Amino acid sequence: MKKIVVWFRKDLRLHDNPALWEAAQQGIIIPVFIWPEKEERENATSEAGKWWLHHSLIALEKKLESIGLSLTIRRGNSLEELSSICKQTKANAVFFCERYEPSIIRRDGTIIKNLLSNGTEVRSFPSNLLFTPSDLLNQKNEPYKVFTAFWKRTMRESVNRPLPIPVDIVPYDQVLSSLRVEELGLLSANRWDEKFHTYWEPGEKGAITIWEQFTGEGLSRYAKDRDIPSANSVSFLSPHLAWGDISVRSVWHSAKGMIEVESEEYMHSSIDAFLRQLIWREFAYYQLNHFPTMLHAPIREKFSVFPWQGSNEEFAKWKKGLTGYPLVDAGMRELWETGVIHNRVRMVVASFLVKHLLISWVEGSKWFSETLVDFDAASNAMGWQWVAGSGIDAAPYFRIFNPILQSQKFDPDGLYIRKWVPELAEFPSKYIHQPWKAPTNLLHESGIVLGKTYPFPIIDHSFARIRALEAYAQVKNKS
Structure with missing residues (x-):
């Protein structure tokens, strides 16, 4: 009977896992996870993301045991570990689900x-996106550059039906050397996470619970309240989608x-x-597929000469939620x-x-990559760009969010601010969006x-707006 290594990556689930499903139909299954820190780049620097991975792996272990x-858990070079496992088990094949980060595509x-070349069958399966990015091009056979057009195109495409959890599993019956999840060193040293x-x-069970709660309670209000x-x-x-828990x-x-x-109609x-x-998430990976440098460099090259001038002190205050603008500070906290x-x-x-x-947006992107449990390289870069x-x-360069008006519009009673900026919890709603205007x-x-x-406030909004427009005008004039 064929022995198949099922290589888990960002698909830490049993349901709709085509690599696992196909392996179960064909032979003996050898489940493997490898943490190749040097190969992961962005994910390796995401402390919050690695916290999620740690606990999602523990959940996956338990689901597989059920x-x-x-x-089998390993760390190190992916090719070396896969080759070693194949040699040790005499596995005939390696099955895995595809990923779309440029460095991972090259590595794979x-x-x-x-x-x-060593005679091992290899099969990869799409599963972490609804569509394969390279399959969707416009009438000029070029990548879509506007989301609305991309959205309309995807609405004409069909999405494959999900696969069930396989039954009648045939497990590999020998014990392989394996690390404990704790030995991967995924958790931060100071345990701030x-x-x-x-x-x-984290994990498949938690993901399904969250989805059931959302469809039962939050989805009906999504269109009306998702910005509140x-x-x-x-x-x-x-975060569950980022690591493939669901x-x-x-x-x-x-x-x-x-x-x-x-x-x-409101439900529709x-x-x-x-x-x-969900299609916005697809569009992020679509862009990454066609513009692989977008993680660290502007897609519009003229922005490479943007006159950034912020200070390290201001950056530190932004990270800590000490800007003096309550909505901004609430978000960062x-x-x-x-x-x-x-x-x-x-x-x-x-x-x-x-x-x-x-x-620079690159600095903000790095901070988000370190601190977001839902860190996703494509979505993060697209959002910042x-x-x-x-x-x-x-967004048009002249669209500069007014943090005061945004706060008044989307958190009118300051409920969000009161939760995350407790020093303002008892402040009247009239002044909570700009406490510096409150009477003594x-x-x-x-x-x-x-x-x-x-x-x-670390900067006056009116001054900042004028300065930003001048900076963007410089870029426009240079281009």
Whole structure:
């Protein structure tokens, strides 16, 4: 009987895992996970992402054990470890699900070539996206550069149905040397990430629970409330999708199936809005496939000469949530505490760094990569380039989010601010968006001393807006 190494990567689940499914149909299964730190680049520097990976791997081990399989865990060079396992087990084949980061694509090509040269069958399967990025081109046979056109195109495409968890598994019956998850060294040295346990349950079970809760409670309000950070009407699926705890195809078909049974128009609007976010994730990987330098360099080359001028001190205050703008500070503190930021606020804090402080989006991207549990290289880079105006489908450069107006519009009663900026918790809603305008007696009654218990704004919005427009004008004139 054929022996097949199933190489788990960013598909840490049993449902809709085509590598696992196909292996179960053909032979004996040898499940393997390898942590190749030097090969992972962006993921290797994401402390929050590695916290998630650590706990998702533990969950995967338990799920595999429940169907009679034992996960072999290694660290080091992927090709060397796979070759060693194949030699030791006399495996005939290696099956895995595809990834789309440029460095991983190159790495996988080398691995496939070497394994094939040694007589090992290799099969890879699409599963972590709805569509293969290279398959979708416009009428000119060029990549789509506007999201709306890309969205319309995907609506004409079919998405493969998800696969079930395989049954009648035949496990490999020999014991292989394996590390414990703890030996991979994924957790941060100072354990600042330990608090994430309060907010998350990594792994397949946690992902399915979150999805069921969202479809039962939050999805109906998604279109109306998804921009309200205090409303809890978003899915919270992003970290589960990032490491493949849940299949995006399963989520897609589950949501599409609801449209067929729901008669209320508001539900159709909410489901459409949610599906659009899944396609936004696809668009990120689409861009990465066609513009592989986008992780670290502007897609629009003219932005390479942008006159950044922010200081290290300002950057530090932004990271700590001490800018003096309550909505910005709430978002950055939510990030540090939970590993995520509400999507609307994520845009505001990113815009503030790039356009108010004139600090490069690359620096913001690095900080997000380190601190987001839902860190995803493609989505992170696309989001920052969108805000900076340097991407292919970017926000207009003259769109500079006013953090005060954004706060008043999307957190009118300050519920989100009160949660994450506790020193302002008792402040009246009238002034909570700009406490520096509050009367002295009100500040005193609230126990706030500006500059001590809560900072003054580190920059004036009107000044920052004019300065940013001048900087963008320089880029436009040079180009």
